[in-house]
Amino acid sequence: MSILTLAGVSKRYRDASGRSHRVLSHFDLDIGRGEVVWLRGQSGSGKSTVLNIAGLLSTQDSGTRHIDGQDLTAPTQGLAAETRRTKIGMVFQHSNLLPELTAIENVQIASIVKRTEKDVMERLSELGLAGVAQQQAKQLSGGQQQRVAFCRALVNDPVILLADEPNSGLDEKNTTSIRNALSAAADRGCAVLLASHTSAFETIVSRTLDMEDGRIG
Numbered sequence: 001m002s003i004l005t006l007a008g009v010s011k012r013y014r015d016a017s018g019r020s021h022r023v024l025s026h027f028d029l030d031i032g033r034g035e036v037v038w039l040r041g042q043s044g045s046g047k048s049t050v051l052n053i054a055g056l057l058s059t060q061d062s063g064t065r066h067i068d069g070q071d072l073t074a075p076t077q078g079l080a081a082e083t084r085r086t087k088i089g090m091v092f093q094h095s096n097l098l099p100e101l102t103a104i105e106n107v108q109i110a111s112i113v114k115r116t117e118k119d120v121m122e123r124l125s126e127l128g129l130a131g132v133a134q135q136q137a138k139q140l141s142g143g144q145q146q147r148v149a150f151c152r153a154l155v156n157d158p159v160i161l162l163a164d165e166p167n168s169g170l171d172e173k174n175t176t177s178i179r180n181a182l183s184a185a186a187d188r189g190c191a192v193l194l195a196s197h198t199s200a201f202e203t204i205v206s207r208t209l210d211m212e213d214g215r216i217g
């Protein structure tokens, strides 16, 4: 069953001088439960634009968007926010944690189902973070912060996980943790869309889509 479908999506941006540039052109994408789809393309090819539209953080100029069977082509702000909270997990290039909060608090604050500290602790432990759960985010390494961000993205058991260059600046050990987290999310039935310009996640990918001229090549 399709979890995320984009059909005929186009998007243009205006640059500082007001000129309009086409980034996506009749872009199509269809992802099912448990799939890990790698959106591959060089920098500037439109990967983040696709993820932001898929994650309801941005709107397309034309084309349709469906998530989990629901038409979200042009949702109200309320529906978009509700869908983001209940169905979508996102991980960005930088972890965007709240620096003063502990790892455990950063995850708990994102949780819509009230998760106990024990429950969150278990989730952090799966990512090798048991020892740093009570430390403030600002005291953690980049790799640890990114793993906390993964835990936060998955805390509401989303149907879609969108990961935008999630291993940016991380070493091989942390990249392996993130690869395992992506793979585990897919095993639980999550539809995973991964944007990356490197082959770091190749081994867990079910399908690769190449961005070419604003669409799938």
Ligand SMILES: Nc1ncnc2c1ncn2[C@@H]1O[C@H](COP(=O)(O)OP(=O)(O)O)[C@@H](O)[C@H]1O
Pocket: 013, 014, 015, 023, 041, 042, 043, 044, 045, 046, 047, 048, 049, 050
């Ligand atoms: N908010 C924006 N305003 C103007 N131009 C943008 C904006 N976001 C992205 N772009 C432009 O769209 C193109 C695709 O960007 P992006 O989706 O970030 O590509 P990628 O993630 O593959 O590097 C780039 O030329 C970028 O400069």
Ligand SMILES: [Mg+2]
Pocket: 047, 048, 049, 164, 165, 195
């Ligand atoms: Mg990008």
